[in-house]
Amino acid sequence: MAGDNEGGRERIRDDSGAQLLSGQLGKTVQRLRKAYNLSLSELAEQSGVAKSIISQIERNETNPTLATIWRLSQALDVSIDRVLTSDTDEPFIEKISRPDTPILVSDDGKMRLSIIGWIKTVEWLQWYDVRAEPGSVLDSDAHQRGSVESLSVLEGVFEVEIAGIVHEARAGESLRYRCDRPHIVRCVGDAPGRAVMVCILKAAVMD
Structure with a gap:
């Protein structure tokens, strides 16, 4: 469901500016870039990310x-998991505050999807807290073949x-479907809606 997915791209934008990662990311990107003997300009050209942004990340x-x-x-030809891998073996626990939770917004601005899933699973599993105004619409392109989405309605x-x-699904009901x-x-009716959305990418192909 998230933006920029292999095999499909949601028509949504990230307006959160929230912190996604720790400082380890910059060191890892720089190490991988140098391992491939890429300059900042070359990585910018291959990735479509501005040179100045890559420099700031590093x-x-x-x-x-x-x-x-x-x-x-x-561009670095590695999985997101490798980009985010830490060089330390410290015990892992992570707390994300509400202001630091990234939010995706539908084109009409009426449906907001808080990214509550772990970024390391984004290549195969994504999940969101969905809050929607009445009449809101999220129009999504296709994900890669075999992907499945589940929408569990809370309100x-x-x-x-x-x-x-x-x-249609009401509070307490879920819809699972090929995405x-x-x-x-859509959020229909006169009341706001809330749901949990889970997208399983690279799932077994269903005939």
């Missing part, structure tokens, strides 16, 4: 978005449309 002076990290990992009423077929084709999620 100096830990900026908080990159998920889309930026994805583009850099593709309000949602509907999902795929290939012209519409299914390797264009699909539309």
Whole structure:
């Protein structure tokens, strides 16, 4: 579901400017860039990320978005997990505060998806806290073949449309559907909606 996915891109934007990672990212990007004998300009050209932004990332002076990290990992020909791998063996525990949680917003500005999943799983598992105003619409392109999405409604009423077929879910109900084709999620009715959305990428292909 997230923006900039292999095999499909959601028409949503990241307006959070939130901190996604620790300072380890900058060191890792610089180490991988030098291992490939790439200059900042060459990495910028291959990734589509501005040279100035890459320089700021390496100096830990900026908080990159998920889309930026994805583009850099593709240009460096490594998985996001490797880009984010720490050189230490310290016990792991992470707390993300509400202001630091990245948020994706639908084109109409009425549906907000807080990224509550772990960034290290973004290549195969993504999940979101969805808050929607009545009448809001999230129009999504197809993900790669075999991907499945699950929408579990906590409040309000949602509907999902795929290939012209519409299914509705109310509080306490869930919809699971193939998202390797264009699909539309709407908050219908007069009340705001809330849901948890989970997207499983690279799932087993369903016939």
